[in-house]
Amino acid sequence: MASKIGKNVVSFAQPPCVIASAAVTGKTEGEGPLAREFDACYPDDGLGKANWNEAEAELLFQAVTRAIEKGRLYRSDIDLIVAGDLLNQCTASTFGAKDFGVPFAGIFGACSTMAYAMALAALLVDGKGFDNVVAATSSHFCSAEKQFRFPLEYGGQRAQTAQRTVTGGAACVIGRGYEDIIIPRAMFGKITDYGIKDAANMGAAMAPAAARSIAEYLEDTGAEPEDFDMILTGDLGSTGTALLHELAVEQYGMDLTPVHEDCGNMIFDARKQDAHSGGSGCACSGVVVCSRILRQLKEEELRRVLFVGTGALMSPDVVLQGKTIPGIAHAVELVRR
Amino acid sequence: MASKIGKNVVSFAQPPCVIASAAVTGKTEGEGPLAREFDACYPDDGLGKANWNEAEAELLFQAVTRAIEKGRLYRSDIDLIVAGDLLNQCTASTFGAKDFGVPFAGIFGACSTMAYAMALAALLVDGKGFDNVVAATSSHFCSAEKQFRFPLEYGGQRAQTAQRTVTGGAACVIGRGYEDIIIPRAMFGKITDYGIKDAANMGAAMAPAAARSIAEYLEDTGAEPEDFDMILTGDLGSTGTALLHELAVEQYGMDLTPVHEDCGNMIFDARKQDAHSGGSGCACSGVVVCSRILRQLKEEELRRVLFVGTGALMSPDVVLQGKTIPGIAHAVELVRR
Numbered sequence: 291m292a293s294k295i296g297k298n299v300v301s302f303a304q305p306p307c308v309i310a311s312a313a314v315t316g317k318t319e320g321e322g323p324l325a326r327e328f329d330a331c332y333p334d335d336g337l338g339k340a341n342w343n344e345a346e347a348e349l350l351f352q353a354v355t356r357a358i359e360k361g362r363l364y365r366s367d368i369d370l371i372v373a374g375d376l377l378n379q380c381t382a383s384t385f386g387a388k389d390f391g392v393p394f395a396g397i398f399g400a401c402s403t404m405a406y407a408m409a410l411a412a413l414l415v416d417g418k419g420f421d422n423v424v425a426a427t428s429s430h431f432c433s434a435e436k437q438f439r440f441p442l443e444y445g446g447q448r449a450q451t452a453q454r455t456v457t458g459g460a461a462c463v464i465g466r467g468y469e470d471i472i473i474p475r476a477m478f479g480k481i482t483d484y485g486i487k488d489a490a491n492m493g494a495a496m497a498p499a500a501a502r503s504i505a506e507y508l509e510d511t512g513a514e515p516e517d518f519d520m521i522l523t524g525d526l527g528s529t530g531t532a533l534l535h536e537l538a539v540e541q542y543g544m545d546l547t548p549v550h551e552d553c554g555n556m557i558f559d560a561r562k563q564d565a566h567s568g569g570s571g572c573a574c575s576g577v578v579v580c581s582r583i584l585r586q587l588k589e590e591e592l593r594r595v596l597f598v599g600t601g602a603l604m605s606p607d608v609v610l611q612g613k614t615i616p617g618i619a620h621a622v623e624l625v626r627r
Numbered sequence: 628m629a630s631k632i633g634k635n636v637v638s639f640a641q642p643p644c645v646i647a648s649a650a651v652t653g654k655t656e657g658e659g660p661l662a663r664e665f666d667a668c669y670p671d672d673g674l675g676k677a678n679w680n681e682a683e684a685e686l687l688f689q690a691v692t693r694a695i696e697k698g699r700l701y702r703s704d705i706d707l708i709v710a711g712d713l714l715n716q717c718t719a720s721t722f723g724a725k726d727f728g729v730p731f732a733g734i735f736g737a738c739s740t741m742a743y744a745m746a747l748a749a750l751l752v753d754g755k756g757f758d759n760v761v762a763a764t765s766s767h768f769c770s771a772e773k774q775f776r777f778p779l780e781y782g783g784q785r786a787q788t789a790q791r792t793v794t795g796g797a798a799c800v801i802g803r804g805y806e807d808i809i810i811p812r813a814m815f816g817k818i819t820d821y822g823i824k825d826a827a828n829m830g831a832a833m834a835p836a837a838a839r840s841i842a843e844y845l846e847d848t849g850a851e852p853e854d855f856d857m858i859l860t861g862d863l864g865s866t867g868t869a870l871l872h873e874l875a876v877e878q879y880g881m882d883l884t885p886v887h888e889d890c891g892n893m894i895f896d897a898r899k900q901d902a903h904s905g906g907s908g909c910a911c912s913g914v915v916v917c918s919r920i921l922r923q924l925k926e927e928e929l930r931r932v933l934f935v936g937t938g939a940l941m942s943p944d945v946v947l948q949g950k951t952i953p954g955i956a957h958a959v960e961l962v963r964r
Binding site: 291292293297298300301324340341344368369374376377378379380381383384385388391392393394395396397398399400406410413414416419420421437472477478479480481483491507564603604605606607608611612613616618 | 628629630631634635637638677678680681697701706713714716717718721722725728729730731732733734736737743747750752753755756757758762774777814816817818820856877926931940941942943944945947950953955
């Protein structure tokens with residue numbers, strides 16, 4: 291049974307747990323600092339498929355397949371797959387999930403998708419209508435560049451505030467039981483628009499939503515930043531992280547620096563890999579959380595993590611039409627039992 | 628508290644109810660047979676906005692605003708807006724919902740979005756973490772033609788199997804209480820791919836998913852088609868309806884003809900309005916259900932309706948890449964208390 295805490299946070303009396311997770315990535319991620327955390331790093335970002343869209347769908351398929359296997363479950367044990375991605379009409383999720391023969395709920399949260407999917411899965415499992423729900427997401431550098439920016443062949447110079455879309459797929463199985471990692475609380479974020487119009491600076495578009503969601507979460511739960519071992523944002527990158535730290539102090543009087551980490555800053559080596567402001571894309575926080583973070587929780591290196599997925603709710607069309615880029619940040623708390 | 632019935636259906640011990648609903652449309656819908664059911668039919672499909680995308684967002688905004696008002700609620704009473712649409716990265720939902728200051732969960736179910744949103748809202752309300760959840764969707768003939776087919780100015784001839792995207796916004800508030808219309812059961816559909824590749828024949832792509840979801844729903848609940856006053860599919864149109872009736876008999880031994888209706892066949896006048904195979908788009912089933920169907924339930928002209936939203940999970944990119952068009956059908960049961 292769930293209940294509201296304050297206005298925004300939902301708390302679970304008998305928290306759902308994370309049964310298993312898996313993360314697979316492309317080549318560049320496999321050359322980065324987290325390479326050894328992943329279940330697989332494909333040496334060819336094309337994965338032998340006809341195009342980047344199919345490669346991305348395969349990443350999602352692989353992550354879901356491995357998460358189910360690692361949970362020692364069969365496909366028939368899964369009641370629902372909740373998944374989303376950045377491709378137009380979420381086709382990576384559709385084509386990655388369609389062969390499981392399991393009910394499917396497509397979601398759109400841009401780069402906040404992993405936290406959003408985990409929150410939604412936890413809510414549905416807690417409601418007792420579903421035993422095991424897979425939360426999954428994917429993104430691909432090449433499919434994202436093609437769709438959101440320029441054809442790769444064009445060889446465009448990227449802005450220093452731009453981030454590199456992570457090539458990867460991530461999935462976890464949320465269910466009931468006595469597993470080590472529980473989800474005691476979750477929160478859906480509010481759309482937050484600070485008027486950013488620069489599509490090459492997603493960190494700036496997402497930082498205000500992250501600050502707001504963290505502030506609301508802490509207020510509703512009566513927690514301080516230091517009550518967490520880590521407050522982990524999705525993919526603000528270095529530009530967005532600096533803005534988050536500023537906004538947190540100026541608008542909400544929170545000093546996040548002692549506990550804040552960002553998946554976009556973790557996945558690539560800022561000095562050796564040409565990722566500019568860091569990693570981004572749905573798979574950025576997806577593969578970081580579904581590998582290192584959940585492992586560290588399991589091994590008790592971390593005990594309480596607030597995972598705040600951050601998304602820029604934009605499309606190239608709308609940016610060309612002169613609209614702003616609203617952000618959103620969904621939160622899910624991960625605790626070692 | 629919810630529980631699983633069979634493998635797919637979730638049943639609510641204390642069913643959530645529909646507190647209020649609203650539907651707004653464009654000009655062509657206002658000239659159709661359901662015109663008098665809608666809360667507003669705008670005489671200018673542009674709604675005075677700078678472009679079709681903004682017009683669509685305004686339709687969603689208007690529907691949500693009116694549904695909240697009709698429920699005699701304030702925005703602050705709403706715990707969550709669940710919304711999705713057909714635009715790339717669901718920007719109609721983002722821009723239509725962003726000014727409410729309410730947590731937001733973006734979903735993607737193509738034209739099945741209204742049933743999907745209602746099912747999800749009911750599940751979340753039932754889980755007790757949310758008191759009032761708005762389920763909303765929108766579509767717009769012009770934004771859809773531009774994105775999925777040809778620029779309007781091109782004046783392309785449309786295939787007879789093609790459907791006309793409904794211009795409209797629809798929303799309902801799902802909550803707990805003693806309202807007349809309850810949602811006793813809901814079901815998420817499975818992605819169903821019969822290998823259709825013709826993007827001008829969405830009815831054919833969606834009909835197999837509709838047949839499957841209806842068959843699974845009836846099996847899990849032990850019901851017969853005649854137990855319902857109406858089994859209402861989303862937007863199969865005349866082509867898809869004929870295919871559904873065939874498939875239902877051939878594959879599942881169900882005769883749906885006595886109780887089956889389709890929103891795509893209801894919204895336009897097939898003889899007088901140039902809609903070819905009928906209406907489509909997220910708003911098609913959205914505005915039909917959020918006006919006529921819920922009114923008929925309230926006035927006891929209908930007592931038990933199985934609303935099966937149907938969606939074609941395709942993007943123009945993926946169709947050009949030679950992929951098939953998978954369908955999905957989410958179901959929500961609407962009952963007069």
